[in-house]
Amino acid sequence: MLYREAGQFKATYAEDSQIFPIRQDKIGFWVLMLVFGVAVPLLSNEYWLKAILIPVLIFSLAAIGLNILTGYAGQLSLGSAAFMAVGAFAAYNFILRIEGMPFLVALVLAGLTAALVGIMFGLPSLRIKGFYLAVATLAAQFFIVWALVKFPWFSNNSSSGVVTAQDVTILGYTFVTPESKYVLTFLIVALMALLAKNMVRSSTGRAWMAVRDMDVAAQVIGFRLMRTKLLAFAVSSFYCGVAGALYAYTYIGTVEPEGFNLDLSFKILFMIIIGGVGSIMGSFLGAAFIVLLPIFLDNVVPVIFGDSLGAGFVSNFQLIVFGGLIIFFLIVEPHGLARLWQIAKEKLRLWPFPH
């Protein structure tokens, strides 16, 4: 009864094309922003911030990146973790090698580096589609990780390839506490999510979706396939690159190339499948789900089954649940949690008098 747009009339096209045309949604959004932007850093403890909230935000950003490429532009990619690695190591090298490099500039440069690499590995998409393209991006995954290990220059000649992220300093303020790192991550992710949303709701996004849905028709009405696909690769890799840099600087602190392996790429792919392919909000839901599920199972399984099962069982159980859920989502709701949320809203509009 509360969720209803009755009485909210749109008199201009600007009003009609807002991100949240319904007032209740807008209020809900700002409440969420206040909770996660202000209340959480003030009230939450270190464990929650460090182990849950910061990674959720960072993975959301990576998932947005993959969603732009796979969900919107329809180009299946298994190289997201590699582009994150490019971002992380690019940021590290920019800050290391250029005196007085401001962190935010390094972050943008890291994203741009990843975008360039993304364009390079996106070139095969002009010729191949679907599974074959996925395999081509798999090449990116293996090649980039191999190159980062093979050439010690990338990790400043560290023997194991592990690099330790420098302190994050913006305008003389150094981000040390988890609270400050969380707020920084939150602001960057929120801003980039907004930019992504704007892109996908305007002509750029329509070009991506047109290429995804029917490329011949897209070409006939004037979209250029090459430009559209490569832009999707560039923007997607930029997002993954920034996510990778944040992963190193505000989350883990020390990273090695092997950390950005195929497992991580698959994890990000699962996030968009479960969260919602072709949805910015779905990227957040999916990331939260994938990060929280193992923690949830860790805590719940021993309570239900007792300690008798052992740690090995719990971690295997996680995998079983993961696999099961992915199959479930693919069959029941291919558009993921975001679609379920939308259906719930549609139902809520009619509730409690559906007839």
Added chain:
Amino acid sequence: MARQIGDVIVDLQNISLRFGGVKALTDISFNVKEHEIRSIIGPNGAGKSSMLNVINGVYHPQEGQIFFKGALRKKMEPHEAAEQGIARTFQNIALFKGMTVLDNIMTGRNLKMKCNFLQHALYWGAAQKEEIAHRIKVEEVIEFLEIQDIRKTPVGRLPYGLQKRVELARALAAEPHILLLDEPMAGMNVEEKQDMCRFILDVNDHYGTTIVLIEHDMGVVMDISDRVVVLDYGKKIGDGVPEEVKNNPEVIKAYLGTSH
């Protein structure tokens, strides 16, 4: 009628198109004049759709020349044809299934939108103004084709007849000089056909758009066309005003048939 048939706008000379050893089109010449409704008819596999694909650059003929607005046209890609004002609909609906009706029609205006992706990302000032200016144009098309009530519906959920109409809307949104319609009335019932005919005539009359039409319903073709070209096995067997074509013995033999 208000419209006046103008000069030749597309002139196809001796077009031959082969796919390996298969001859899709052999030595076909005909022209399309500005503001006219030009139909292409013929049995299945006669090369009608291939002909449209040649005009808008999806296929490149091995032989022959195409003059567009008086100038010899070089080999061109589909998006270049679109830039020159050629829009089309497809035999099998080629809408973007995951997008709403409104977004589908908005894609039709992509060539007229000048903002780049960074401006879109900010969605401020120029990008928003442009979006709204084009939305107004799109709403005109929506009103013209009477699909106001479904503008926010994903096209995948629409019935066939309406999808065809949305596809026409998307083509019209580009404000084309030439509109290529590939069987716009296939699979429609009588009412839907009547609506579609009305829209085609209105488009032709109101915007002065030149229309090249492929259609199997002879009643429709003979009624609304200015001139008709008949293909059979990739060859041209007839060309002229409907009356002429109707009485052409070769056309009757190959396609129309005789009453017994």
